[in-house]
Amino acid sequence: MDGKGLVERAVARDVAAFSALARQHQSNVRGLLLRLTRGNHALADDLAQETFLEAWRGIANFRGESSFATWLYRIAYSRFLMQARKRKPDDPLDDWQGESPSGEGATLARVDLERAFAKLSPPESAALTLCFAFGLSNTEAADALSMPLGTLKSHVLRGREKLKSLLGGSP
Amino acid sequence: MITDTDLDTLLAAPLPEADAGAFSVELMERIAEHEARPARIAAWIMAGLLALVTAIALILLAPLIQLSAAIAAAFVAMMLLLSFTVFRSARA
Numbered sequence: 001m002d003g004k005g006l007v008e009r010a011v012a013r014d015v016a017a018f019s020a021l022a023r024q025h026q027s028n029v030r031g032l033l034l035r036l037t038r039g040n041h042a043l044a045d046d047l048a049q050e051t052f053l054e055a056w057r058g059i060a061n062f063r064g065e066s067s068f069a070t071w072l073y074r075i076a077y078s079r080f081l082m083q084a085r086k087r088k089p090d091d092p093l094d095d096w097q098g099e100s101p102s103g104e105g106a107t108l109a110r111v112d113l114e115r116a117f118a119k120l121s122p123p124e125s126a127a128l129t130l131c132f133a134f135g136l137s138n139t140e141a142a143d144a145l146s147m148p149l150g151t152l153k154s155h156v157l158r159g160r161e162k163l164k165s166l167l168g169g170s171p
Numbered sequence: 172m173i174t175d176t177d178l179d180t181l182l183a184a185p186l187p188e189a190d191a192g193a194f195s196v197e198l199m200e201r202i203a204e205h206e207a208r209p210a211r212i213a214a215w216i217m218a219g220l221l222a223l224v225t226a227i228a229l230i231l232l233a234p235l236i237q238l239s240a241a242i243a244a245a246f247v248a249m250m251l252l253l254s255f256t257v258f259r260s261a262r263a
Binding site: 030035048057133160163 | 172173175178179181182183184185186187188189191194195197198199201202205206
């Protein structure tokens with residue numbers, strides 16, 4: 001069954017269809033949250049669980065105006081922001097806390113990239129991840145992050161410049 | 172110094188694939204728990220109401236069936252304690 005069919009069934013509160021959708025999208029949602037939480041796997045997975053649970057609770061409100069993935073990223077980002085507001089000032093997410101990416105795709109550049117991402121602000125990090133790693137258009141990414149298109153573009157430009165400077169300065 | 176092209180290539184690389192196994196199982200458990208919640212709350216409320224009705228009936232009927240005041244009071248206290256416990260559980 002294609003994504004659209006699954007979404008239609010999930011909107012009709014079919015748990016199996018929602019489960020299939022969650023399996024399809026979990027990796028990207030968790031990846032986005034992992035970057036936003038600067039490598040905190042436990043926190044990222046907790047937020048991802050809350051994201052999908054909230055999606056299930058509100059699935060009847062999904063009108064299909066944006067893609068299902070964009071809708072999930074919007075929930076994930078707003079969950080992250082809510083959690084960040086609740087975080088104590090003496091408990092910040094400063095540096096990359098995760099293990100270094102491993103496996104076939106692991107390169108030194110990749111490790112450096114994740115460490116550099118940890119230095120970006122959440123909107124910059126989210127904007128770059130959505131636009132580049134997930135291939136969303138600027139309009140879709142702005143929609144997912146609930147920000148005006150111009151603001152999204154500024155975050156992308158500023159984020160890119162910061163990354164260039166951070167990666168260029170590494171030995 | 173990293174070039175724009177290199178940065179674009181690096182940024183466009185897909186994120187490492189996360190294993191869906193344990194994550195999906197936990198999610199389905201949470202969804203099942205969420206779905207069962209209204210029925211669970213309704214059951215607890217029914218049990219609480221039944222306990223309250225029984226307690227009230229005991230208070231009213233105790234003189235008629237010549238139940239000693241102490242036994243009736245003990246029953247009422249137990250019923251009220253049970254009601255309090257179930258209402259707290261329902262709220263949790």
